[in-house]
Amino acid sequence: EVPPSRRAEDYRLYLFPLQFEPDEQATIFIRAKTRTIFFLPLLMMQEDAFEHFDEQTNISYGVGFGILLAMMLYNLSLYIFIRERAYLLYSIYVSSIILYELALTGIGQRYLWGDWGWLRANSYSLIAELSFLMAVLFGREFLQLRRYGGWYLQLNNFMAVYWMIAVVANIAGWYWIIIYTVNPMALISCVIGVATTVALWRKGNRSARYFTVAWFFVIGSTFVVVLMMQGIIPFSVMTENMQMTGFCIELLLLSFALAERINRERERRERAQQESLAIMQQLDQERGEKLAAQSRALEIQQRHTEELELRVLDRTAELRSEEHTSELQSLRHLV
Numbered sequence: 001e002v003p004p005s006r007r008a009e010d011y012r013l014y015l016f017p018l019q020f021e022p023d024e025q026a027t028i029f030i031r032a033k034t035r036t037i038f039f040l041p042l043l044m045m046q047e048d049a050f051e052h053f054d055e056q057t058n059i060s061y062g063v064g065f066g067i068l069l070a071m072m073l074y075n076l077s078l079y080i081f082i083r084e085r086a087y088l089l090y091s092i093y094v095s096s097i098i099l100y101e102l103a104l105t106g107i108g109q110r111y112l113w114g115d116w117g118w119l120r121a122n123s124y125s126l127i128a129e130l131s132f133l134m135a136v137l138f139g140r141e142f143l144q145l146r147r148y149g150g151w152y153l154q155l156n157n158f159m160a161v162y163w164m165i166a167v168v169a170n171i172a173g174w175y176w177i178i179i180y181t182v183n184p185m186a187l188i189s190c191v192i193g194v195a196t197t198v199a200l201w202r203k204g205n206r207s208a209r210y211f212t213v214a215w216f217f218v219i220g221s222t223f224v225v226v227l228m229m230q231g232i233i234p235f236s237v238m239t240e241n242m243q244m245t246g247f248c249i250e251l252l253l254l255s256f257a258l259a260e261r262i263n264r265e266r267e268r269r270e271r272a273q274q275e276s277l278a279i280m281q282q283l284d285q286e287r288g289e290k291l292a293a294q295s296r297a298l299e300i301q302q303r304h305t306e307e308l309e310l311r312v313l314d315r316t317a318e319l320r321s322e323e324h325t326s327e328l329q330s331l332r333h334l335v
Contacts, residue, residue, distance in 0.1 A: 013106040041240065065098065068098050068101070075090050075094070086141045086142055089141050090138055090254065092134055093131075093134040103123040129178075129182065133160065133163035133166075136159045140160070142211060143200055143211060144205075152199070166182060183226055186226050190219045190223055213253060214254045221246030225240075
């Protein structure tokens with residue numbers, strides 16, 4: 001390992017100045033040793049070309065990290081105010097991507113963890129595994145896979161368990177697990193993610209439609225980067241930096257999709273509340289009509305009772321009158 005204090009330049013990447021005479025031929029030997037996945041592209045440039053390349057690279061990194069940080073802070077603030085779990089997972093996912101890009105570009109090593117040997121040696125693979133894990137957990141929440149169950153949830157559980165094991169293996173030093181399984185599982189995770197979102201899209205999941213379009217960019221760029229790291233396609237500046245662009249586009253689209261999903265769920269809850277209120281009003285109306293009918297029935301019954309009592313009183317009066325008449329007639333006969 002070459003710590004920053006021993007480098008020829010105080011720079012975010014390993015930088016070694018070389019001087020050659022005109023028409024000089026030289027052989028350069030570079031020895032790199034690592035226990036985990038180590039991304040080590042080699043570039044040779046003239047000083048002027050390097051300064052121009054570094055300036056353009058720093059501008060692109062500034063724009064990219066600015067977008068990622070803005071997305072993370074914006075959605076974290078939304079979680080604080082509305083307490084929606086999806087926003088929290090989204091913010092953590094964006095944070096893992098920021099850390100991943102910091103490790104990939106060397107900026108994290110230059111400005112954050114510096115000469116911390118273990119993290120310098122393991123930061124890239126560890127943070128990449130954390131990024132996949134958070135993508136899996138966020139996808140589970142965003143697509144509401146628990147509601148669907150079946151192979152959607154089973155494959156998601158499988159990927160979550162694997163990436164948890166990969167993170168633990170990296171921390172514990174079980175590097176053979178990482179070396180032999182991480183890159184193939186990264187490709188498999190991309191394929192499973194696409195298959196899941198497309199299948200849910202066909203089932204009418206509107207969130208899956210937005211998720212598929214958003215993840216098309218990052219999955220495609222990640223697929224290219226993994227193939228590049230496997231040596232299947234050559235390394236180039238474009239293949240190195242395209243993943244940052246893919247992440248920015250993906251996260252912007254996912255942020256819009258997440259806001260649309262939250263608004264849709266809020267509208268659904270409002271419609272449910274309105275329907276519940278309408279049902280309650282209908283029940284109140286029916287209850288009022290029933291009480292009014294009972295009141296009318298009581299009035300009719302009371303009126304019938306009063307009429308019956310009047311008839312009884314009239315009949316009683318008639319009987320008494322007949323009795324008095326009979327008594328008077330009896331008295332007359334006696335006289």
